Amino acid sequence: MGHSQADKAQTHERIVAIASRRLRERGLEGIGVADVMEEAGLTVGGFYKHFDSREALVVEALAASFGTWQAQIGAQATGGEKLTIEKLIGNYLSNDHRDNPGKGCAISALAADLARSSPTTRKQCTEQVQHNLDLVAGLLEIGDDASKRARAIFAFSVMVGAVSLARAVCDKALSDEILATAATRLKAMATEG
């Protein structure tokens, strides 16, 4: 075996991590093979030693985006203080999340793109949405399961919608207003029935 397998795996991960960030920053179409390889300190040709096609990278990078997002949430849940619904809402609807889509939730960053994407990526998206709904529902304390589920859907819709709007708008005051208003009202709602 030529170069060590560990090196290759590391390179592979580096490429995926870069693609995962750029995917969320620039959309499913906004990610170029040559660009990603250059940012990884490599040249184009080597790409196909790691992936069958650009599409394969997209699929892996999307999975990685979902994975790192869950890991971030998980880290908050275990690290010291417990994760609460208020914290999740505060995080999701923060200026920091709005300004750094590359590190944030892929669903709000790519919702429109995913709607027009291949069955494979839409499937990935569907699973992630279900996962996030379960996560939110699990953080709610009052009500039966059906009520929690319904409120989780409602809350997640607000989060995705408000972040999408806050990012699309080019008036900072309006953008801030959208996030702050959505966060305040959603927190109030979430702690009630």
Add this chain to the structure above:
Amino acid sequence: MGHSQADKAQTHERIVAIASRRLRERGLEGIGVADVMEEAGLTVGGFYKHFDSREALVVEALAASFGTWQAQIGAQATGGEKLTIEKLIGNYLSNDHRDNPGKGCAISALAADLARSSPTTRKQCTEQVQHNLDLVAGLLEIGDDASKRARAIFAFSVMVGAVSLARAVCDKALSDEILATAATRLKAMATEG
């Protein structure tokens, strides 16, 4: 003057209308000059008798998307029965709206695209968001202006988020569930304080 100006204006409008629909169906990048011209029954070359560039078509088509959307809402408001917040919510969060982005609201269809687009298109988007917030706030009956504004932001976030999610997901049951749940809860909220 060669061909009549009326003919040219009509052709121009036809091109814009087609682009406007395809924009919402396929995104800001998903619209090709040759494709649009072919659908209009013309050939590529003639395009530049109508537009300086592809970008100029995008700007016009986006404006047209916003315009037709407002016109649709306006038609409901004047046509027979008055427009209510419940009807607006019901329309926005309907399966029909989800399944026909080409005829629907450009903001939910293009939110992610707009966030990464040129200053010109983001400016258009910002104005449309403000307009829609005013529209929703104007339909609310209880509370002072600040409360109406806040509730309008919240309601519009839910609408954009739920439609985005419902379109992204490839499980019809889940998609229907998201729309129905968001609609029910939002209607209940909107008629209260």
Add this chain to the structure above:
DNA sequence: TGTACATCAGTGAACGCGCGTTCACTGATGTAC
């Protein structure tokens, strides 16, 4: 331990296709007389 060989991650040029844009041309319509 040392040497020859095999493997394969990575290189960088080249290919091919899609697509926005350009351009010389056509022919129908409007204007001038």
Add this chain to the structure above:
DNA sequence: TGTACATCAGTGAACGCGCGTTCACTGATGTAC
């Protein structure tokens, strides 16, 4: 009213660039003896 000319919307081929993909090659690492 009729005829010659000018205009210009629309044609369709060609150009050029970006980008995904391919390919012959390199050289460092691992294996065999």
